[in-house]
Structures are given as C-alpha cells and as structure tokens.
Amino acid sequence: xxAAADSVGRSTSGVASETTTQFGARASARRDASGxxxxxxxxRLTRLQARDAAAQARAEFAATLQALEDKLNVPKQxxxxxxxxxxxxxxxxxxxxxxxLAAVVGIAVAAGVGVWFIVRAVMRD
Numbered sequence: 001x002x003a004a005a006d007s008v009g010r011s012t013s014g015v016a017s018e019t020t021t022q023f024g025a026r027a028s029a030r031r032d033a034s035g036x037x038x039x040x041x042x043x044r045l046t047r048l049q050a051r052d053a054a055a056q057a058r059a060e061f062a063a064t065l066q067a068l069e070d071k072l073n074v075p076k077q078x079x080x081x082x083x084x085x086x087x088x089x090x091x092x093x094x095x096x097x098x099x100x101l102a103a104v105v106g107i108a109v110a111a112g113v114g115v116w117f118i119v120r121a122v123m124r125d
Contacts, residue, residue, distance in 0.1 A: 045053065070076065093100035 089100065089103075092103075
C-alpha cells in the first residue's frame with residue numbers, strides 16, 4: 001500500500017481497524033486483528049449500543065450520587081463514627097479495664113468541671 005493509504009488509517013495487514021474518510025469523519029470496522037470489537041464513534045451507535053451506553057451511564061451516575069449522599073449525610077456519618085468509637089472503647093476496656101475506668105472517670109470529671117464553670121459564669125451575670 002502507499003503512504004497515502006496508511007495516512008487515512010487503513011492497515012497494511014489486510015484487517016481494517018478504523019479508517020478516516022476524506023472529510024475527517026471516523027468510520028469503524030467490525031473487528032480488529034485480534035478479533036476484539038472496535039469502539040464505535042457516538043454518531044455511529046446502533047439503538048442497542050446507545051441504550052446500553054445510556055444504562056451504563058445512569059448506573060455510574062446513581063453510584064456517584066449514592067456515594068456523595070453517604071459522604072454528605074452528617075447524621076449518618078455521626079452514627080457511623082459513634083459506632084466505631086463504642087467498638088474501639090469496648091475493645092480497649094477488654095484489654096485494659098483499669099485504663100478504661102480511669103478514662104471514664106476523667107471524662108466525667110472534665111464534664112462536671114465544664115458544667116460548673118458554665119453555671120458559675122451564668123450566676124455571676
């Protein structure tokens with residue numbers, strides 16, 4: 001074949017993959033040399049291919065929306081984090097019961113002191 005034939009995308013092996021017409025539009029063949037289907041340009045999709053592509057795009061879009069909803073749903077995220085914290089604390093309490101008791105007492109004292117400061121500030125006003 002000539003260099004001109006190669007420049008429009010025709011294969012010299014006799015198996016056409018994808019060719020370019022003289023006006024720049026792409027036209028695709030059925031199969032390439034390995035027998036795999038060649039991607040067809042959007043303007044050349046059959047109705048079934050277009051329907052499949054649309055269904056796949058809808059499924060990907062739905063999955064993306066679901067992931068965003070999971071990430072941006074604050075109450076759901078708080079619930080997940082609380083569940084993880086409880087599980088983590090329970091495993092810590094199983095391993096270190098004295099340390100867990102000390103942590104609970106420390107948190108209770110800190111909360112009591114915080115409430116005491118708030119009540120004292122309100123009563124002074």
